[in-house]
Amino acid sequence: xxxxxxxxxxxxxxxxxxxxxxxxxxxxxxxxxxxxxxxxxxxxxxxxxxxxxxxxxxxxxxxxxxxxxxxxxxxxxxxxxxxxxxxxxxxxxxxxxxxxxxxxxxxxxxxxxxxxxxxxxxxxxxxxxxxxxxxxxxxxxxxxxxxxxxxxxxxxxxxxxxxxxxxxxxxxxxxxxxxxxxxxxxxxxxxxxxxxxxxxxxxxxxxxxxxxxxxxxxxxxxxxxxxxxxxxxxxxxxxxxxxxxxxxxxxxxxxxxxxxxxxxxxxxxxxxxxxxxxxxxxxxxxxxxxxxxxxxxxxxxxxxxxxxxxxxxxxxxxxxxxxxxxxxxxxxxxxxxxxxxxxxxxxxxxxxxxxxxxxxxxxxxxxxxxxxxxxxxxxxxxxxxxxxxxxxxxxxxxxxxxxxxxxxxxxxxxxxxxxxxxxxxxxxxxxxxxxxxxxxxxxxxxxxxxxxxx
Amino acid sequence: xxxxxxxxxxxxxxxxxxxxxxxxxxxxxxxxxxxxxxxxxxxxxxxxxxxxxxxxxxxxxxxxxxxxxxxxxxxxxxxxxxxxxxxxxxxxxxxxxxxxxxxxxxxxxxxxxxxxxxxxxxxxxxxxxxxxxxxxxxxxxxxxxxxxxxxxxxxxxxxxxxxxxxxxxxxxxxxxxxxxxxxxxxxxxxxxxxxxxxxxxxxxxxxxxxxxxxxxxxxxxxxxxxxxxxxxxxxxxxxxxxxxxxxxxxxxxxxxxxxxxxxxxxxxxxxxxxxxxxxxxxxxxxxxxxxxxxxxxxxxxxxxxxxxxxxxxxxxxxxxxxxxxxxxxxxxxxxxxxxxxxxxxxxxxxxxxxxxxxxxxxxxxxxxxxxxxxxxxxxxxxxxxxxxxxxxxxxxxxxxxxxxxxxxxxxxxxxxxxxxxxxxxxxxxxxxxxxxxxxxxxxxxxxxxxxxxxxxxxxxxxxxxxxxxxxxxxxxxx
Numbered sequence: 001x002x003x004x005x006x007x008x009x010x011x012x013x014x015x016x017x018x019x020x021x022x023x024x025x026x027x028x029x030x031x032x033x034x035x036x037x038x039x040x041x042x043x044x045x046x047x048x049x050x051x052x053x054x055x056x057x058x059x060x061x062x063x064x065x066x067x068x069x070x071x072x073x074x075x076x077x078x079x080x081x082x083x084x085x086x087x088x089x090x091x092x093x094x095x096x097x098x099x100x101x102x103x104x105x106x107x108x109x110x111x112x113x114x115x116x117x118x119x120x121x122x123x124x125x126x127x128x129x130x131x132x133x134x135x136x137x138x139x140x141x142x143x144x145x146x147x148x149x150x151x152x153x154x155x156x157x158x159x160x161x162x163x164x165x166x167x168x169x170x171x172x173x174x175x176x177x178x179x180x181x182x183x184x185x186x187x188x189x190x191x192x193x194x195x196x197x198x199x200x201x202x203x204x205x206x207x208x209x210x211x212x213x214x215x216x217x218x219x220x221x222x223x224x225x226x227x228x229x230x231x232x233x234x235x236x237x238x239x240x241x242x243x244x245x246x247x248x249x250x251x252x253x254x255x256x257x258x259x260x261x262x263x264x265x266x267x268x269x270x271x272x273x274x275x276x277x278x279x280x281x282x283x284x285x286x287x288x289x290x291x292x293x294x295x296x297x298x299x300x301x302x303x304x305x306x307x308x309x310x311x312x313x314x315x316x317x318x319x320x321x322x323x324x325x326x327x328x329x330x331x332x333x334x335x336x337x338x339x340x341x342x343x344x345x346x347x348x349x350x351x352x353x354x355x356x357x358x359x360x361x362x363x364x365x366x367x368x369x370x371x372x373x374x375x376x377x378x379x380x381x382x383x384x385x386x387x388x389x390x391x392x393x394x395x396x397x398x399x400x401x402x403x404x405x406x407x408x409x410x411x412x413x414x415x416x417x418x419x420x421x422x423x424x425x426x427x428x429x430x431x432x433x434x435x436x437x438x439x440x441x442x443x444x445x446x447x448x449x450x451x452x453x454x
Numbered sequence: 455x456x457x458x459x460x461x462x463x464x465x466x467x468x469x470x471x472x473x474x475x476x477x478x479x480x481x482x483x484x485x486x487x488x489x490x491x492x493x494x495x496x497x498x499x500x501x502x503x504x505x506x507x508x509x510x511x512x513x514x515x516x517x518x519x520x521x522x523x524x525x526x527x528x529x530x531x532x533x534x535x536x537x538x539x540x541x542x543x544x545x546x547x548x549x550x551x552x553x554x555x556x557x558x559x560x561x562x563x564x565x566x567x568x569x570x571x572x573x574x575x576x577x578x579x580x581x582x583x584x585x586x587x588x589x590x591x592x593x594x595x596x597x598x599x600x601x602x603x604x605x606x607x608x609x610x611x612x613x614x615x616x617x618x619x620x621x622x623x624x625x626x627x628x629x630x631x632x633x634x635x636x637x638x639x640x641x642x643x644x645x646x647x648x649x650x651x652x653x654x655x656x657x658x659x660x661x662x663x664x665x666x667x668x669x670x671x672x673x674x675x676x677x678x679x680x681x682x683x684x685x686x687x688x689x690x691x692x693x694x695x696x697x698x699x700x701x702x703x704x705x706x707x708x709x710x711x712x713x714x715x716x717x718x719x720x721x722x723x724x725x726x727x728x729x730x731x732x733x734x735x736x737x738x739x740x741x742x743x744x745x746x747x748x749x750x751x752x753x754x755x756x757x758x759x760x761x762x763x764x765x766x767x768x769x770x771x772x773x774x775x776x777x778x779x780x781x782x783x784x785x786x787x788x789x790x791x792x793x794x795x796x797x798x799x800x801x802x803x804x805x806x807x808x809x810x811x812x813x814x815x816x817x818x819x820x821x822x823x824x825x826x827x828x829x830x831x832x833x834x835x836x837x838x839x840x841x842x843x844x845x846x847x848x849x850x851x852x853x854x855x856x857x858x859x860x861x862x863x864x865x866x867x868x869x870x871x872x873x874x875x876x877x878x879x880x881x882x883x884x885x886x887x888x889x890x891x892x893x894x895x896x897x898x899x900x901x902x903x904x905x906x907x908x909x910x911x912x913x914x915x916x917x918x919x920x921x922x923x924x925x926x927x928x929x930x931x932x
Contacts, residue, residue: 016511021489044585045465045490045550052461053492055824055845056499074458079554079584083455091457098899100931111487115554140489147488383494383506384537403495403506410504 010359010368015382017357018403019333020419022140022151023049023110028423029156030071032215035103035242037096041075041088041118042110050074071099082117089126089135096131104163104243105135106156114139134163134243146358146380148335149401150261150422157212158268160238160246166272167208167248206300208235210247212269213259214282215239219427223258223282223291226428230296230303238265249274256295258282258427260367261335263360280366282427283336284343284435285312290366312429316347319436322443324348329395331355331386331404332418338367338377340399340421343435345372352393355381387411397442414446459899460805460825462780462843466582466591468493469621470547473595473674475507476622478654479542480577480599481534482509485527485557486549500623500847508541510534514552528562531576539569542655543602545577545595553584575655577602589673589755590783592621596650597677603658606686609665613712614646616664616688618675621650625847626854628652633856634670634695640722641705643712650674662686666711668704670695670855671757673781695855696761697769697863698731732861736868737770744871745771751817752777753808753826754841756784758854760791762821762840762863767795770867775815778802780823806899813904818874819867832905836870885911887922894927906931 023046030038040050051074073095075088092105105127109120120137127135136159140151148154209232214220224234236247249255251273257266258281266276279294280287289305296303313320327350330337341354353376361368371377378386383404390398390413400408400415408415416438426435463469467484471493474482484493488511497507512530527546534544544564548557559578567574577598582591596618617634620627628651635645646664647657661667667679667690679690689711693704702723709719727734737745750772752763759779767774774796779788780803792799798815802808809829812820820830821838824845830837839846840854853859887895891910898906906927913930914922 016488016491016513018494019488019491020495021492023489024492043465043550043554044461044463044587045467047458047461048464048468049490049492052464052824052843052845053496056496072459074461076456076458076461078455079550081455087455091455095457095899097897098902100928111489112551112554115551387506401495403498406498406502407504407506410502 009373010377010379012379013381013385015380015385017146017333017355017381018331018383018386018401019147019357020149020402021049021053022147022149022155023108024054025149025152026050026072026108027054027070029106029153032153033104033106033156033160033239035101036071037099037102037105038072038108039075039092039095039105040072040108040110041077041113041120041123042108043077043079043112043116046110046112047074047076071102073098077113077116077118079112079116085119085122086126088118088120088123089130092123092127092135093130096133102133104133104160105131106159107135107137108152108156109137109139111140136160136162148261148358149333149419150259150335153215153259154262154264157238157262157265161212161249161265161268161272163243164210164238164246164249164272167250167253206233207252207254207275207298208233208247209254209256209295209299210235210249210269210274211237212255212257212265213238213262214427219425219431220258222428222430223256223288226288226292226308227256227295230292230305231301232296232299232303254295254298256291257363258291259336260339260360260364263363266363278366280342280370281339283339283431284346285309285316285429285432286346287339287343288312288428288432308429312432316433316436319433319440320347322440323436325350326396326439326443327352327393328439329353329390329393329398331381331390331401332399332421333357333401334418334422335360336418336421336426337399338364338371340426340435341375342367342371343432344439345375347436351375352395353378353386353389355386357381397439414442416442456804458804458806462803462805462823462825464588465550466586466588467547467549469588469590469592469674470545470579470582470595471507471509472588472621472623473592473599473650474545474547475509476627476651476653477508477599477649478652479540480508480545480655481538481541481543482545482547483512483527483530483534484509484547484549485512485530485552486514487551488513488515490549490551497622508538510537514555514557527557527560531560531562531564535565535567535574539567541567541574542570542572543575543577543599545579545599547579547595548582550584553582575602587781587783589781592674593677596621596674597681599650599658600661600678600681603655604661604682604686605659607660607663610644610646610663612644613642613665613714614644614663615691615708615712616646616661616667616682617648618667618669618671618679619648619651620671620842621674624671624842625844626851629851629853630670630855630859633853633858634668636858637695637701637705637722637726637856638668638708640726641709641712641714641719643708643714662688664688666691666708668695668708673756673784694757694761694764696758696859697765698727698734698857698860699769700761700765701726701731701856701860726857730861731857732864733765733769734860736864740868740871747773748818748871748874749773749775749815750819750821751775751812751815752841753779753812753820753822755779756781756788758841760788762854763792764795765860765863766821766867772819772867774798775817776800776811778808778811780808819870829904832902832908834908836873838866838870840866885914885920885922888924891922891924891927894924 124135124137138159253274255269255274255276277298280290282288282291289309329352341351359379397414474480491511494507512527564574619631669692682688691707695701695704763777776798777796778800785801805825910927910930
């Protein structure tokens with residue numbers, strides 16, 4: 001892969017990466033979709049993955065317990081019993097009676113459901129008619145050879161996009177009075193200009209923006225506010241507060257993807273005719289700035305984040321001093337690893353290796369172009385190989401997948417769980433601070449513990 | 455097909471992996487979909503040895519061109535021997551998805567160990583079937599490993615026993631084994647092998663040397679000890695070593711089989727009762743009013759549910775109401791034992807059915823699995839998570855078995871009974887419900903009903919209403 005004349009090496013280790021199964025994210029998904037009932041249909045294995053396994057990672061994956069418990073139910077299939085058509089729909093109707101205030105249902109079909117002969121799309125259709133609520137089936141990708149722990153959220157959001165009303169295609173508004181953007185100079189100006197040449201000659205068409213992802217934290221509101229401030233019309237976000245609040249989607253809509261693992265959702269938006277912006281993820285300072293500028297440009301509004309970038313980096317000064325020169329090994333399983341690496345390098349850290357169980361090349365095109373050519377990117381890393389390289393390079397901190405976390409801590413490595421970054425609110429300028437704080441709090445705690453004479 | 459809010463047992467493959475990964479040198483190969491490869495992560499989270507789980511996934515996917523991911527289970531098995539040269543045996547396990555897809559047991563001969571040049575046995579599980587529960591599979595997997603390796607030999611010159619304890623992930627598994635071993639050493643009996651946790655293939659091969667097998671956790675070990683009894687004539691002790699009575703009975707049975715004098719065993723029992731076991735002391739010191747009329751509801755596996763039920767009813771004098779298990783394949787045995795201390799023994803594996811039984815019995819304390827915590831919370835009664843499965847085990851392992859376990863139990867019960875007293879002081883008057891509101895309440899899942907009722911009554915009180923109406927119920931659920 002080439003960037004600025006230097007080749008970035010992506011090594012495919014073809015290992016069976018250490019990844020928490022996507023179904024473990026069922027309860028987190030329910031938390032991110034506040035008015036949706038989540039129904040899982042599958043065998044004992046899938047029920048076990050959804051209910052028992054996540055609770056064992058209590059510090060990283062809190063089990064949401066609202067006033068009426070979690071909005072997650074499971075329809076457990078018995079092998080050897082082929083369910084009659086409509087039976088699952090009946091169970092869904094029965095289940096939804098127990099929950100107040102729901103406005104949609106997602107029927108998550110485990111891989112075994114298809115093997116047993118369940119047609120989830122058909123069941124969802126029947127349930128939609130009888131419940132008078134939108135019910136949609138979410139099926140895992142049967143062809144996926146490598147999973148990310150965040151795949152369930154990706155597939156669920158891809159399905160929810162189907163519930164967005166169709167936009168009629170916004171009228172193109174030419175704004176001939178707007179002055180052309182001033183040419184930027186200096187290091188930051190140059191960085192922010194990267195990849196923008198293709199938008200220079202674009203006519204300024206005003207198009208509404210739909211924010212995809214950045215759920216589960218307060219940072220989505222911050223991103224939305226920053227875009228609005230730049231003069232962009234933010235039509236809404238997916239997921240939203242509820243089905244009725246979902247924005248219109250279709251030709252003329254610009255979709256701004258905020259999480260690097262939402263590849264299926266991005267493809268679903270494109271299928272609806274929306275334009276998915278190819279840009280950096282709004283993670284870290286420069287990533288956020290590029291995101292806002294490129295999304296604004298696609299929406300027909302030129303924006304400059306130069307001043308904001310300067311002040312953001314100035315604010316982060318004391319934190320950067322703490323992270324500068326630290327050697328970091330990223331061995332996560334969420335898909336956030338590439339943008340995190342890019343930001344950490346910008347902040348002055350030394351990234352030794354980025355392990356990515358699956359590399360979404362299309363969505364990460366801009367990220368990969370921007371990543372330093374001196375970073376080793378390993379696709380489908382083999383956990384044993386990762387442990388060997390960690391032992392050999394002795395990083396200052398490892399962002400570790402759940403299966404590597406405890407063994408690495410036991411071997412004396414300082415670790416941060418990859419799952420800690422999912423709900424921490426890492427998007428936008430404020431999120432950049434939180435990312436650095438996640439690392440620095442780990443360093444500080446380790447230093448405090450190391451100072452105790454045992 | 456059933457609508458469940460949670461699940462008590464994992465799939466059969468999970469049980470087999472729990473057995474294999476707890477051993478020293480058995481490597482497990484799980485044939486399944488990439489999304490089923492959760493085990494190493496779970497092992498990493500729950501086992502703090504720092505060693506990765508000895509399990510490899512043989513993914514059911516087509517490998518891409520040039521990929522080193524093996525394409526079939528046969529090549530995966532060979533790869534395991536190459537990459538893990540200290541492996542002495544391999545257990546081949548199929549997931550539910552693999553079984554439903556018709557994946558067969560591979561017919562391969564493993565290469566010799568590159569480290570020891572010894573033969574590496576491939577142990578397959580021909581008995582696997584989709585839908586089998588975790589405990590039944592764990593029991594059969596352990597039996598398969600024992601059958602594959604146990605070799606006839608002379609009995610040990612001094613009395614020794616094999617300890618069949620809980621597998622990896624069982625709360626306090628290691629501590630239970632250590633307590634049992636401590637007590638056996640006091641009566642002069644050595645341990646020939648501890649399994650499955652910490653056992654090596656060498657341990658499996660010399661099992662027949664022991665004078666008896668002690669089944670601490672019959673859910674996993676029943677089939678293996680029956681096999682050893684049938685094949686090598688090794689007798690077994692099955693009394694749950696829970697509570698002072700259970701522990702004493704188990705020690706007396708072992709003493710008899712190992713030709714230790716009854717007086718010697720009794721001397722140890724008395725010594726332990728005076729120094730270690732606190733439960734009999736607690737039962738005698740607590741005022742009758744603190745105990746009388748207090749009902750305990752218990753739900754869990756076989757060993758802990760029966761052992762705790764018997765101890766609490768007979769040794770402490772609390773009333774045991776409903777006592778159930780989710781292990782349907784042990785139904786007859788469970789009901790037989792549970793009926794010795796309660797008339798409300800039951801079998802159920804639907805958490806809502808369990809919740810309804812517990813709620814209807816109006817218990818003062820609930821002892822259960824991770825799924826009963828929500829029921830106790832909604833009823834506002836103390837909860838003791840003492841029956842597996844438990845998702846957040848105590849950070850420091852403590853035994854519940856033996857005399858040390860009896861002391862822990864005294865502490866747990868004392869804390870819970872104190873909270874019962876506080877609850878009685880706080881209890882508020884129940885409000886009447888309008889007929890239609892009551893019908894709506896009945897439609898709510900059982901495990902949520904109690905909490906819903908409480909929230910609706912709280913809202914009615916805050917509004918100054920004398921009755922809970924449909925409107926108040928609906929508002930309280932938003």
